[in-house]
Amino acid sequence: MCATRNQREVPENFYRPDHGRTLNWYVRLVPPTPLKGMPGVREFRKSTGTADLRRAKAIGSQLIADKRAEWDQLLAKAKGPATSPRVLTHDLIEHICARRLYHWMRLDDEARFEGDGYDDAAGAALAQLCQVTDQSMRSVVQRGKASPEWGNVLDVIDLWCMQVDCLVERTDPLYPQLVRAFAEVERDAAGRLLRRTDGEATPTPAKPAAEGDMLSAMNDPYRDYKRQTSGAKHLGTSLNIWSRLITHMGDVPLASVKGADLYEFLEARMRAPDKPWSMKHAHGLVKRTLREVFGLARTRGMLQGANPVDDMEVMPMLTAKEERARKKPRHPFTDAQLTTVFTSDWYQAGSDRWRGKMGRDLAARYWVPLVCLFHGNRVREVLQLVASDISSAGAVPVVHFRAELEGEQADLLAAGTARSVKNEATERVVPLHPTLCTLGFVEFVQQRRQADGEHAMLFPSSLPTPGGKNPILGRAYEQAFLRYVRDELAFGRGFGNHSFRHQLEDRIRDAQRPGHQWPAGMAQAYTGRKRLRGQDVGLIETEGSESAYGRGHGPAMLLEYVKTLNFDGVTLPAPYGAWAMEAKS
Structure with a gap:
């Protein structure tokens, strides 16, 4: 009892x-x-x-x-922290299981031969563990999800995959094969340990070779390499392409990527239900980016063998109809739309609807659309202007679109960013459009110069917040204006900052008439375009190799042709001085 x-x-x-x-x-x-x-x-x-x-x-x-x-x-x-799952392949399954078998045998080596060894009780416990393991794995292989051990075994597999940095998802099509292979290797390990316990000299397999560097190992090296020659926008686009490849394939070893994998990736992106890539984009920038990243990996010794991009002897294709559907529309503003912009809340100086940078930087809201209207700029060319970019050539006020500064700009340095231009043709000195002078642009620049120095940013809202992860000049304005015209004014998809550039190109084309045609190359010199648009070929004269000689078109001569551009159908806002006073009243 x-x-x-x-x-x-x-x-x-x-x-x-x-x-x-x-x-x-x-x-x-x-x-x-x-x-x-x-x-x-x-x-x-x-x-x-x-x-x-x-x-x-x-x-x-x-x-x-x-x-x-x-x-x-x-x-x-x-x-651990959340990481991107790996996409299972037969090679990866073999690697995971080989590491598991080696792990079991090495643990036994450490306990049996390098530690204190097994006494009778420990040996009996090990034998019991091996027998239970064998029974559990047999049950899983025989009964699948109906096995009472199913959940426990899947937990063990998932934890082991995390331990060896091979996080996988149970929804992966090859996950059932991983379960079967893992169960077999567990039974194999248990059998080997039992034979050792019975006195057999069962060897430990060789340590599996490392997989090599993963795709994600190229993130930082490629960012550092690309940052030397690319602006923030192009850098972000290139990094996004690489990130999408990792998302599609999983963070697999660089050496495992084949031409067929890249073909499948491109085809999947070109036929994606959400924002599919155009064939031009996939065959152009995407392919160049992938070749560049894998080439950098080979140069740094992180990838042996050929560049997998070169293994794609053909590229996935789209029909002409599919290609047209994927192109982002870019429409020019009509005169009626421009009048709507210049008479909207965007130009209500005293409006309290604007918050943050757009609420404080009234000059950006006033001048940036107008400069883009008359000069057809890419919007960031205007947003990065400083006072010293505005000067004169003789009696002609001029604006210098460029990346380099004549002196140090402390605000740019503090924000950790720099000015940039798209290409060599973008850098240009052109006459300031006479209407901008009439509206008070020269006086505005002088005010900024007096307030903050010779190299003062004309539009302080363009400066990104110091310490930002990806500082880009003018992001606040660019996004605010795009949302406003697309959504608030309901212009719809295809209208935005670039619409100013397209409308000016149309005005230049309309200005070409017998006896008044612009000299060869002058249109490109004014808008900073490297090549003519397809629809302008034959209507606007282009320069040949002579463009590389001499000083080009002078501001005074260029001004005479710029004056022929017709903006009569556009209702403009009041001059800046009067408009700004409205905000103070």
Whole structure:
């Protein structure tokens, strides 16, 4: 009776060893299934140091609580931060399982030959573990999801994949093959350990070779390389292409990528349901970017063998109809739309609807659309102007669109950014359009010069917040104006900052008439365009190799032709001085 009562009072996880050498109570705790096989994680056995069960309960409960807390930390650490899942391949499954087998055998080597070895009890426990493992894996292979061990085994697989930096998803098409292969390697490892326990000299397999650098290893090297020659926008586009490849394939080894993989990636993006790539984009910038990244990897010794882009002997194609559907429309503003802009809330100086930078920088709201109207600029060419970019050539006021500054611009340095231009043709000195002078642009520039110096930013809202991850000049204005005309004014898709550039090109074309045709190359010189638009070929004269000689078209001569551009159909705002006074009243 006493024995029965004592046995009934023994808590779970408490026991006395059967060898009879001590009467002290011990605690025994089996690690959670996901932790089994992790380095340093074994079944927990520890003496309470007392034969008094009442005292042993208090001591043992604390030992158990401490060990469970330790294992909880290991579980949290093993899960780690969220990372991109890998896409399973047959090679990756083989690699995961080979590392698992080597892991089991090396743990046994450490315990059996490099540690204290196994006594009878430890050997019996190991044999029991191997037998249970074999039974569990047989059950999973035989019964699949109906096996009572199914959930536990999948947890073990997922944890192991995280340990070896091969996070995978259970929805992966090859995940069932991973489960079968993993079950087989677990049974293989259990069998090898049992044979060792029976005295057979079962060898440990060679350590699997490392997979090599992953696709993500090129993120920082490529960013640093590309930053030397690219503006922020082009840099962001190139990095996004590489990021999309990693999302599509998973973070696989560089060496595993084949031409067929890249073909599949391009085809998937060209036929994506959301924002599909055009054939021109995929065959052009995307292919060049991929070749560049893999080429950089080869140069840095991170990839051996050929560039996989060169293995694509053909490229995925689209029909002419599909290609047209993928092109982003870019429409010119009509005179009616321009009048709508210049009479809208955007030009209500005292309006309280504008917040943040657009609420403070009234000059940007007033001048940037007008400069773009008369000069057809890319919007950032205007947003990055400083006072010293406005000067005169003789009696002609001129504006210099360029990246370099004549002096230091402290605000740009503080913001961690720099000016840029799209290409060499973009840099130009052109006469300031006479209407801008009439509206007070020269006086405005002088005010900025007096307020903040010779190299003052004309539009301070263009400066990004210091310390930003990806500082870009003029982002606040560019996004605000685009949303306003597209959504608030309901102009729709295809209208935005670029619409100013397109409308000016149309006005230049309309100005060409017999006896008044612009000299060859003058239109490109004024708008900073490297080549003519297709629809202008034959209507506007282009220069040949003579463009590389001499000083080109002077501002005074260019001004005479600029005056022929017709803006009569556009209603303009009041001069800047009067308009700005409205905000103060």
